[in-house]
């Protein structure tokens with residue numbers, strides 16, 4: 376495997392470039408390694424393999440010619456740091472032999488983490504090799520032709536970056552509907568690189584630090600900063616939160632079966648009873664999400680509501696989730712929940728004729744129709760942090776293609 380070539384100067388002696396996973400092949404930096412000549416006399420010969428599902432590691436070693444007692448030694452040495460039950464086919468092992476005798480064993484857990492056992496006179500010695508990553512913020516540009524994914528496909532791991540961007544703008548842009556041909560994307564994103572003797576090799580994208588979407592219909596920008604709790608969050612250039620403080624729905628895919636009404640004939644109680652919430656038909660065990668950050672007021676059996684969860688949010692808002700099949704782990708009275716966190720699963724407990732979620736909402740103690748609420752953006756940048764935030768925006772927007780966002784939008788419209 377070529378990963379071995381990347382992280383250890385001495386290991387690449389035994390590398391066989393014929394075994395290369397396809398996503399690595401696209402990486403031109405890695406290709407460089409082929410052009411380096413091996414020193415004239417490699418002293419250690421390497422034999423490599425990967426974990427296979429259904430094949431016990433012990434048997435693999437025996438098949439590779441390692442004596443049973445040495446295999447047991449390898450397992451004993453690794454066990455405190457490596458869980459063999461969680462081994463994956465992406466984990467690679469190599470056996471290093473000198474004059475036919477096993478002198479080293481390495482286990483690549485990821486491109487940035489490996490364990491090495493050296494067999495010397497004093498018995499096996501375990502070493503952990505962490506490959507240091509270097510993170511560099513870099514600008515990525517894209518132009519929409521047909522989709523967001525297409526616009527970033529020229530980037531290695533462009534699909535991952537597209538998903539990250541979609542999450543940043545999730546409240547403003549529907550990336551299936553809104554993009555128009557010619558829309559421009561600029562993303563200032565952290566890129567992590569593995570440092571090798573031959574230079575930096577791209578490993579993965581980190582946080583998006585800032586982004587702009589300049590569209591034919593509308594334009595948006597995002598800057599990563601800290602919210603009032605000191606948690607990372609995205610804001611536009613004015614310091615307004617990009618996140619609405621309440622999700623549109625507690626289910627990912629919804630089908631409304633009964634709306635909020637003050638008069639409704641109740642099929643089980645056989646009388647007119649207001650329906651103070653929205654019913655969503657959904658299969659049993661569909662995950663139910665907290666629509667906003669908050670605290671659990673109650674979680675458990677609650678009469679006709681069945682297994683129910685009630686949450687308290689800021690702005691004197693309470694939300695209710697009834698007829699659950701079960702409550703998610705860790706959701707207990709007093710525990711904190713994040714927006715979008717799964718708090719339970721759809722069921723048919725309590726007064727319910729079919730599996731569904733009853734979702735209720737109270738504002739300042741009064742039931743309201745959740746579907747009729749216009750939710751506010753999350754809290755803006757805290758006022759005492761505004762000077763820092765403004766400085767950040769000024770600094771970052773200089774790195775974007777053209778001046779301030781307003782200017783570019785105006786120019787774009789002129790040219791059409």
Ligand SMILES: [Zn+2]
Nearest residue numbers: 652653654733
């Ligand atoms: Zn209901």
